[in-house]
Amino acid sequence: MPEAGPLTLWRAFVPRWAHLPLSGEGAARFGGRWNPPGLPAIYAARELSTAWAEYNQGFVQHPAMIAQLELSDADLADLTDAAVLEELGVAEAIHRCQWRDAMERGLVPETHELMRRLLAEERGLVPETHELMRRLLAEERGLVPETHELMRRLLAEGRHGVVYPSIMSPGGTCVALWRWNDTAAPRLAVIDPEHRLPKTPASWL
Template structure:
């Protein structure tokens, strides 16, 4: 049975061109990611603001970004930062070293994608995992949100500063 439903404050840094779509998983679906195959949407966010920035830039050049605060509610997340949770799911810490991009490029299914499928069948909406770019930080990969029977995901924008569509970038 999945862990208890969680409410989390998350931070997402993303490309300014997509300022109007802070809850989109389309970019992850287009290219695939650590926790989602090509074609499957996912939202990647961090549990700390500094981790969001570090993950976005991946240790390279500091690129312009939009940083949004998100509120995730009623989510079943497998906390892969917790050794006991990992043991319950038959997962070792080696999952965090998965060379997912190289596996995808070689036409193989990464272990993280196989675990995603198992967890989804068990009713999980996503995972919490340690940040690679920000030691001590943690991230969330969310596979389902804002649909019937799925967690709620909202962007914090009290003054409505984010654009409503892409027209501002044309």
Template sequence: MPELVDANPLTLWRAYVPQWSYLPLSGEGSARFGGRWNPVGVPTIYAARELSSAWAEYNQGFVQHPALIAQLELKGARLIDTTEPDVLREWGIHEGIHQSEWRSDLDNGAVPSTHVAHQRFVKAGVDGVMYPSFMSPGGSCVALWRWNVAGGPVLGIVDPEGRLPTSPASWRKS
């Protein structure tokens, strides 16, 4: 079983579509479309360890879309830190995994190397992975596959004044 990366809470930043402001801890978008570290059908929270990385990853260097940026706090997660070459070697994973063209692989009917790694990590009881930001050099991100379930890591939103809505009622159709 992987060790905790850190016994202290991990501060993360998540940029997401404002329409879903009332669901800051949902991984349903990634489950619907899949992602770098999760196949379709697997809810996953993607967040960054730095605010600037969250913004860069959200926009992917293209058009600057409106976003809601939320601070998260993660406790008790078993994460594999793939930013460390020794960790990759320990798991038998090539460092090139971070440059994999996972979308292209999916389009061509292949299973991305990150999805193969995901399957291995889940079987080993890992809750998620830390990986280098593709869009923010020097930054790092977290993909979390398990949170807020019995015996699992706890992920919370930092909203001390309760400003986030709790239902879609605040969104009106134009």
């Protein structure tokens, strides 16, 4: 269901991209838990501490740019709610999905590309031929992570993203957003009242 009011989020990302705080191209390049390569996505957290923990993934503490975001009018599937998981027919174990392993075992760009087309289709619907092609490619070339399959379903229902529990910060919650700041999409803004973020890479100089 759409959020009742603006949602405050925190995003930690590589300082080099400080001039693009609302870009999802990094996730599109490598893929993530809730998006295949080729599909832009914003990953953020409900809590500042969670954003930091997710950014570092429990390893070396890297330098980061941290921005506060405000998300409005988003229809997010709250996967931290057991009732929502039950309604979707999804087990709680999806939060422990080994999505990296599934991708490494053969998930191919063609399959991801077809998922990405969901964003371009009106109301998130995909022609039956696209769906058949996606299934055949997945069967022939490799496995689709369970989280990516659920992402496809939710996009088809018109959802903009998901709320899910943090693995790196127990008790924390994260948001993966697939659509923002385009037609009929939620509004995502960065909180920068004094305009301290650079506008271009050259702004650092």
